Amino acid sequence: MTNHAPLKIVVAGHVDHGKSTLVGRLLSDTGSLPHGKLEAVKAASEKRGVAFEWAFLLDALQAERDQGITIDTTQIRLKTKPRDTIIIDAPGHREFLKNMITGASSADAAILVVDAVEGVQEQTKRHGYLLHLLGLRQVVVAVNKMDAVNYDVGRFAEVVSEIRTYLAGIGVEPSHILPISAYKGENLVSPAQFFDWHSGPTLVEALGEFKPHAQSAELPLRFPVQDVLKLDDRRIVVGRIESGRLRVGDELLFSPSGKSARIASIESWGAQVPVIAAIAGQAVGITLDDHIFIERGQIGSHPIAAPRESRVFRASLFWLGNHALEPGQRYKLRLATTEQVVEVERILKVVDLDDLKSEAITKVDRHAVAEVVLRAKGALALDEFSENQHLGRFVLVDGYDIVGGGIVVSADAEVARLAEAVKSKNLFPVGHRASLEARWLLNGHKGGVIWLTGLSGAGKSTIAMEVEHQLLRKGRQVYVLDGDNLRQGLNSDLGFSPEDR
Known part of the structure; x- marks a missing residue:
């Protein structure tokens, strides 16, 4: 165990390109498995009459073994240097993109796995664009199954050219593109003799170059209110600090209500001494020095660095609904603890993931990426994703189903709209005829x-x-x-x- 904060890495790529095999092999080769785990899984595979697969080390659901695909995201800790690594194994199958988005949204970096035989496929491009959409800039590409192409440097060069061209088109520059064989454990932890033409690092060495995101505690305070509890004569505002820090005596502004008060106390059950401060990642309860009305969904911040407020914002959206997204449709938006109905005001463009060309069309089909303008019934407190991702990403819900996920690109659409409005000066009072x-x-x-x-x-x-x-x-x-x-x-x-x- 290291003293550094662990690095969260999502493993993405097309179905059957070897993502789960890669993670399973990394578990074994880095010495991260519990004692006897490998032997137990091999014995269980033999008992069930199936050939052992490295992916079985992390398959969490029986359905995964039966179907042969990862259908949930699994988080595994690896013992690596200079810090431990938390691997998020995300599904590659098209029907489970929601799970992949869930896994990638909390990651610091990504491994994009590409099969050396098949090369870049549909889901490779889709996952690559999602990594871009979610703001992941630290990416290493692992060209897997090099043993299946007899470690041919020519084939490796072809795949490198194909994936580098695509990623460049979406503004992603991988730190390394590495040849590996996950099944045989080659070029993962130590160099492989078959890659004598490769002078770059191993996969684990490449991961060691990555750094965690800027610590959330150093960003402006974002304290989404989850609930307000009434205990005795106290009203305790509870929530999780997503970014920044707070102290007793700080003035908090609650957006979008505009109400403010100072923190009178920080409540912590079981604390031996009074708590005077808290930072990002902590779930806390606070009392205020004024009886203002606060409810779930409001965002606490310091007045000097408050989130943006707008009813209209521009977003990059990945659509997952069974029915096409069209202007005029309404969905429930969930952003932090906020839930509010939004309407699709405009579809600005839809991106073709194959050639990255944008089209001006009037609907967004399932699994498409689009840039849209959304309008809420009331004011929203939000951040542009580039400024603070905690209040810059959201999901859309239809009934009980998540039908889309996206990031806030710009919250200035309302300001621009109002600035363009022409105000008439031809206004005169009109009298009533009824007294x-x-x-x-x-x-x-x-x-x-x-x-x-x-x-x-x-x-x-x-x-x-x-x-x-x-x-x-x-x-x-x-x-x-x-x-x-x-x-x-x-x-x-x-x-x-x-x-x-």
């Missing part, structure tokens, strides 16, 4: 406005609804204008940050 007295006569009573004000959570809406109910029973014409309802409807395009107010 106030005539309305009183029609309704049978005079009009009036009752304004209920008070602290958040004091019961204003409850009282208002009961007053409305009782007045209606007395035959009065009455209607409640609730602030939250107005913000979701008529005023949904207004900002509520301190600057907007």
